Amino acid sequence: MASDASDLLNNVLSTQTESLATLFGAMVPAEGTQEAETAVQWAQIAARMQSIWTEFQVEQLEKAKDSPPHYVDPVKWVATAEAVFRQLPLANPEVQQNLWEEGLALTNAVLGQYGLGPQAAGNAEEAPELPRKDRRFADPEWRNQPFFAVLHQLYLLLSDNIKDMAASVEGLDPARKAQLEFATNAIVDALSPANFPFTNPVALGKASETKGESLVRGLQNMLDDMRKGQLTHSRPGAFVLGENIAVTPGKVVYETPLFQLIQYTPTTDKVLKTPLVIFPPWINRFYILDLNAKKSFVRWAVEQGVTVFMVSWKSADASMADMVWDDYIKAQIEAIDVVRERLKVPAVHTVGYCVAGTTLAATLAVLARKGEADKVACATFFTAQVDFEEAGDLKHFVDDQQIETVGKLSPEGYLDGRYLAATFNALRGNDLIWSYVEKNYLKGEEHPAFDLLHWNGDVTNLPARWHRDYLRDLYRDNRLVVADSLQACGVPVDLHRIATPVYIQAGREDHIAPPQSVWKLTHYLSGPWTFLLAGSGHIAGVVNPPSSGKYQYWTNDGSPETLEDFVAGASEHPGSWWPHWREWIGKLDSTEVSARGKRRPGGRGDRVIEDAPGRYVAER
Incomplete structure (x- = not known):
């Protein structure tokens, strides 16, 4: 399973880096020599990212001889998501029809604000106000182009419907029902278009502005976190115990x-x-x-x-x-x-x-x-x-299966604090996980020097x-x-x-x-x-x-x-x-x-x- 996951990640990264070269080469208007230089530049970015990823793989293979990696196997994550969604009535034809009709109506309404589609209201000079709001999509880039406007509006529509389905599931005891709702919310939040490079216009804009350097920095940030098995929230080295934190004599x-x-x-x-x-x-x-x-x-x-x-x-x-x-x-x-x-x-x-x-x-x-x-x-x-x-x-983490899992994570008799940190971060996934994925991985931003986040x-x-x-x-x-x-x-x-x-x-x-x-x-x-x-x-x-x-x-x-x-x-x-x-x-x-x-x-x-x-x- 681990080797399958590694192959999956490698294939995804290879595809993404090659696609990024093509995408950003097409985004920059150029002719002749300039076009060739742009293509070469993005090819170099893709090659650098591939090289960084390959070095990481080799490094992890060496470490795996002594201990397993700390990062989450994406294949298992997908299986978990599939198990959760199986409990929801997504296969019900009536549910699918309602979702289709709501989605189509929302798409037409949004496109109409841009002077497109059957509900066109003329060409809008400014990005319009959209019906569904969420702070993850507050940046104007999400409204500047019809594609990204429709994308995030449909996501919000679908996520609201899926969460409502989880809340309305019957026949489960209260604890299992609460677990289902929590897991559904966590998975839906993870699938936000803001969390992926090709569906995040802010990240795409940053990549274009920096000529791909933000992508390289973001990949390095992600791999640094994978190496230490923990999401980074604060700038490493910014705080030293007894010097600028925990300093009361x-x-x-x-x-x-x-x-x-x-x-x-x-x-x-x-x-x-x-x-x-x-x-x-x-x-x-x-x-x-x-x-x-x-x-x-x-x-x-x-x-x-x-x-x-x-x-x-x-x-x-x-x-x-x-x-x-x-x-x-x-x-x-x-x-x-x-x-x-x-x-x-x-x-x-x-x-x-x-x-x-x-x-x-x-x-x-x-x-x-x-x-x-x-x-x-x-x-x-x-x-x-x-x-x-x-x-x-x-309480969603304390059923018999979860407690048994804790035992398996503690072969030497102690529980690694990184697992506890991940649990607490999951309680506020959008604030403590996905916002940092966007900032530090997709946009390649530096971590802030924040004492509370350092402590966390x-x-x-x-x-x-x-x-x-x-x-x-x-x-x-x-x-x-x-x-x-x-x-x-x-x-x-x-x-x-x-x-x-x-x-x-x-x-x-x-x-x-x-x-x-x-x-x-x-x-x-x-x-x-x-x-x-x-x-x-x-x-x-x-x-x-x-x-x-x-x-x-x-x-x-x-x-x-x-x-x-x-x-x-x-x-x-x-x-x-x-x-x-x-x-x-x-x-x-x-x-x-x-x-x-x-x-x-x-x-x-x-x-x-x-x-x-x-x-x-x-x-x-």
Whole structure:
């Protein structure tokens, strides 16, 4: 199958490069010597592209002796698409007739705007407004020529119809129905004419303007991504840890085989007595909360007089193959105890972001069961779920077949972070996959230097056993909210035992942890809680510093029973929610101490391991 796919790609590329030479030679008006020079130029472009592709093939054949390639086999992709479309009534004669009639009517209407066809309205001096709009086709080039106008309008018509068919399929259980709709949307988006060189007028125009150089650069960009097995979103080399990203001063003060503990240097003379321990997602790098001086939650919290500790998880390798649920909960408890002992305080504030918030909830339940709940003064949850009944599109990746596939992708006991990155990118395919295919492959543009996108592509490996357990026990079977269904650290887990004060933040537009899912944490707490709904999504809803003046947040001082009740009675506030959170922890305990001794990591007599951000965050 792999060799068939390679032959297919080779044949496609050969055909495309030869056709491009003919196409662009015909597009450039020339006569005699100029015509010959144009033909030679495009032949050279075609030859360069063929040479680049051949070198790549040889390189991959050598690598394949040791390990399989990371890129997706297109033959398997086509088979997947065929299986999805077989479930839709596309072969129904009535459906086909309706599509034909709608398509013909749309074609005539569009051509009529250009003074062509039976509905011609005269010659249009400017590209007309078309009935169907989509930001993928916002460039005027899609309307400047009738062919491309008809092409993308028919695509939008067909895609809407196919998505409607998937939504109307009957006889499937809700989970399978949702999977069908998700897969249909993903495939239809992938088949957009904007994603292919011959059907994208913007890419064709760029190729003509650059005399083919954009095609060469685009091919090189694509092959570079295939080499590393990952789509590139940000300019390689633009960001260096500790130099222009993750730069808040601090020291690594503790280390285990699973995590490093960073303590940040205070910038105020006085600090809150109770320190803060942040648990970032173990599927990502911690510095999403320390991107740069302007966006850093860590730096901001330090400036507000909070002693901040950050857990930096180790990217998994074969030595971590046997790590499971218990290990991450034990690690969180260990970090809490280390900080308590280091600063001689009875308790700490905690933050759990996304999946680390899920684990933090289990940690609180374990501490409560063991009579040690007072080690945590409060817990803040950033876009974290414990009840996965309405967990969003990620649930499409957690059926038995998907979980079995994860096992096959992890022969050394850990899951390569590139597969996780591809999964998350697929949740927003047009934004995180196809727009970059168009920009970087079809138009040959350079990647932007964007810190958030750099972080998004800085993948982290996971212990495969732990990852499979997480998908099966939490996402698929939703056992965390069933009292005593799961165990950790030798005791049953019951979230109802959590009496610790809790602050819950959700993102209104979050597609990874939907707000209605995050809200459900309120159903399982025995102690006081505060819920806050932030504008934007999973990242921007969290990383929204006051200095940016962006977005808004909603609070409700009543006693809402549901998210709908919360929204109905909520008050809207402009800007960042961070000051609201800081005020909340200050009200719990406003006691301050001098920022000296071990409050300043690495000072006299304080043995530390290394400067922040540490080694673990740089390990692949």
